[in-house]
Amino acid sequence: MTSQDAGRPGSAGTSRRSKITPEREREFFDAVLDRIRECGYDAVSMEGIAARTRCSKSTLYRQWRTKPRFVAAALRSRRQARFAGIDTGTLAGDLREAARCAGEWSPKDTQLLQALGHAVLQDQELAEALREALVDPELAALEEILRRGAERGEVDAGNPALAFVPAQIFGVLRVRPMLEGRHADPDYLVRFVEAAVLPALGLP
Amino acid sequence: MTSQDAGRPGSAGTSRRSKITPEREREFFDAVLDRIRECGYDAVSMEGIAARTRCSKSTLYRQWRTKPRFVAAALRSRRQARFAGIDTGTLAGDLREAARCAGEWSPKDTQLLQALGHAVLQDQELAEALREALVDPELAALEEILRRGAERGEVDAGNPALAFVPAQIFGVLRVRPMLEGRHADPDYLVRFVEAAVLPALGLP
């Protein structure tokens, strides 16, 4: 999976002298995001990524010009709404499913957010890429879930707790490692939704 | 307030050739924590702090040996339980007051946590100092508030929502800047407590 020698030239196989394939690009992006999660943005160097992916520093700079642009590209390539397809038919079901789903991706995404949280203050493009990749899609999907629940009449659209649901879920996701030293796994998040979020919305 | 020339020698007044006074030390600590909030841990340099406080780099290194030790000392000097003295007589009142209080300190503490969040992974002493200064005291005080509420019978000690209250409050505190671009001010936090936390606990 890393970068051994095989035979297929056009693929991400071996001699690596060909134009960068999408698979190869993904290896770069995986590497840099992994390293950022581990060491933080500042501690990651282009040279380190080059070494780790067995490419040349020149290649990275030729392709993406600077480190922040490179990282931003990596982030954008990960853009996806993890709980976009959720639709169980009930608000409670949707929220439980979202919690489970969030818990699944929690370690990776939470670490990334933490690691990039301050780098973002000094590079506009990086900030946009981060929102675009990790924040906005999930937020929109969650708001859609809530909107549907209100539309079905499961919860009063004026319920003041509604507006805090996203902040609660993302918040708990984010601080559990700090408070309890463990990631917010699916089980924990589902328990949280059932114990705190649903009751505040007046749901069973 | 910064460092102009006056007359009193023993105080933090002027010529600055005397031994470091506690007031002077506080200036160093203020400076480094401020800069860390602004730029992040890595971007802060000892030289920068020396310049900003008009002392010599030698002084900082003589006193604290290394950058992480210096920052850790600064953190420890800020140790305090912001909502330790809260006791309004009711759980709802205490939580409202804690929210108000947390909102007041939110900008500074949240920024610090964000800025140090990853530096902490690479320096044990720094990690301990951070918990000691910003996390543990508040967490303990909050748990004390909840314990008293349960003791008074305002909430069932077995209520599953109880265990999530700290994570809810700290979480929302932490992610509001990311989600809405504004700090979690007292008003916002109090509304949150009233709309989501109290109802989940079965309180009015």
Add this chain to the structure above:
DNA sequence: CCGTACCGATACGCAGGTGTATCGATACGC
């Protein structure tokens, strides 16, 4: 089968940061 476009390796300039060492100057205790 050849040309070109792209990759890999490497060296370089530049900037900045850490932590040390040296030296002169000055406040403070005695």
Add this chain to the structure above:
DNA sequence: GCGTATCGATACACCTGCGTATCGGTACGG
């Protein structure tokens, strides 16, 4: 008034990272 401890200034060695430039080799298209 004198000695000592400590500060301030500065220079230094060392490292690391960013981004550029150069050069040789190789895959791929025609």
